[in-house]
Amino acid sequence: MAEVVVPLSRLNQPRDTLARPIRDLRISVMDRCNFRCPYCMPQEKYHERYKFLNSRERLSFEEIVRLSRLFVKLGVRKLRLTGGEPLLRTNLPDLIGELTDIPGVEDVALTTNGVLLARYATELKAAGLKRITVSLDSLDPEVFARMSGGFGGLEDVLDGIEHARRAGLDPIKINAVIQRGLNDHTALDLVERFRGTGVIVRFIEYMDVGNRNAWKPDVVVPSKELVNRISEKWPLEPLERDYRGEVAERYRFVDGTGEVGFISSVTQPFCGDCSRARLSSDGVIYTCLFANHGTSLRDALRSGAGDDQLLETIRNVWLTRTDRYSELRAELRDAPGDHRKVEMFYIGG
Ligand SMILES: C[S@@+](CC[C@H](N)C(=O)[O-])C[C@H]1O[C@@H](n2cnc3c(N)ncnc32)[C@H](O)[C@@H]1O
Ligand code: SF4
Numbered sequence: 001m002a003e004v005v006v007p008l009s010r011l012n013q014p015r016d017t018l019a020r021p022i023r024d025l026r027i028s029v030m031d032r033c034n035f036r037c038p039y040c041m042p043q044e045k046y047h048e049r050y051k052f053l054n055s056r057e058r059l060s061f062e063e064i065v066r067l068s069r070l071f072v073k074l075g076v077r078k079l080r081l082t083g084g085e086p087l088l089r090t091n092l093p094d095l096i097g098e099l100t101d102i103p104g105v106e107d108v109a110l111t112t113n114g115v116l117l118a119r120y121a122t123e124l125k126a127a128g129l130k131r132i133t134v135s136l137d138s139l140d141p142e143v144f145a146r147m148s149g150g151f152g153g154l155e156d157v158l159d160g161i162e163h164a165r166r167a168g169l170d171p172i173k174i175n176a177v178i179q180r181g182l183n184d185h186t187a188l189d190l191v192e193r194f195r196g197t198g199v200i201v202r203f204i205e206y207m208d209v210g211n212r213n214a215w216k217p218d219v220v221v222p223s224k225e226l227v228n229r230i231s232e233k234w235p236l237e238p239l240e241r242d243y244r245g246e247v248a249e250r251y252r253f254v255d256g257t258g259e260v261g262f263i264s265s266v267t268q269p270f271c272g273d274c275s276r277a278r279l280s281s282d283g284v285i286y287t288c289l290f291a292n293h294g295t296s297l298r299d300a301l302r303s304g305a306g307d308d309q310l311l312e313t314i315r316n317v318w319l320t321r322t323d324r325y326s327e328l329r330a331e332l333r334d335a336p337g338d339h340r341k342v343e344m345f346y347i348g349g
Helices: 008-012 061-073 092-100 117-127 141-147 154-167 184-194 223-233 298-302 307-319 325-334
Strands: 024-030 078-083 107-112 132-135 172-178 200-205 236-238 249-253 259-263 276-279 284-286
Touching: 024 061, 061 092, 061 276, 061 298, 061 307, 078 092, 092 107, 092 117, 117 132, 117 154, 132 154, 141 154, 154 172, 172 184, 184 200, 184 223, 200 223, 223 236, 223 249, 223 259, 298 307
Parallel strands: 024 078, 024 276, 078 107, 107 132, 132 172, 172 200, 200 259
Antiparallel strands: 236 249, 249 259, 276 284
């Protein structure tokens, strides 16, 4: 039988079935959260009796670092820590220090709801974090309370952003999920507040992640609509994407006061360039935010698998990846069968 020779580059830098490389790894370090944003973890589903993972079930820092090193061998260059709320994970700066030391890692980022950021900003920066993304959906205290499920305070988040700025985290990006009839009337306030400060506001289209947020297409505010509304007040011009696979479409203010971004996974899906894998807090790898199944690396890790065996598992997961949910959303949502997806707080946003 003829021997099949797989080029080394294909083994070390695997491409999925749509020729997409693996470049980004999002690591959920904590499935719990101190907010209950209705679009992510609605309080009625995630109440006091909801069973989150226990600390033994979550990957340890040592396990996260080991897996990250392996992902880097396969092409990952950027790591993002997320959750749930990542700042609820004890000693998170220690993990950041270890991840930034991995040869080949070009960027370590963090997404947080910001409520604990004032306490940790300096420590995070000292550990090696350079930049940060803070989620903030509205500057109106009542709207903010509705969007965060009534937990946490707007002033704490703003204070967190100020501490991040003073600590030297740069850039600071603000993620705002916009929903029609809920906070779309306050979207421009965010632009007004942060324009000219160096802080970059990015608007995210409300997505049908998970199964519990009762998503409906008519609640999505298309980015185009927001671009037009903002442009009427502060003229904008489009910027080139910084790199292939960048999720945000960027615009600069013509008057030179900075830029604003739009993440339009519903109206302008970007699956074609998606190079992201996600690792849940209990060590399951998912190849799409809208996936309905993943592959556990923790079980292999804890039953003594060597690096080569783990590499092989991750490589195979990537080589067989076919996901392009956002491009097929309408078809998949209407198709008969089971459409249960993993929840975003669990695999990391
Ligand atoms: C899941 S959160 C995890 C990190 C942290 N707790 C936070 O809120 O920044 C990551 C990001 O996902 C966004 N997100 C959550 N559910 C979403 C949805 N249904 N549609 C769009 N974005 C969503 C959040 O607004 C946040 O910016
Ligand atoms: S979006 Fe972030 S802050 Fe809000 S419930 Fe989800 S994980 Fe928590």
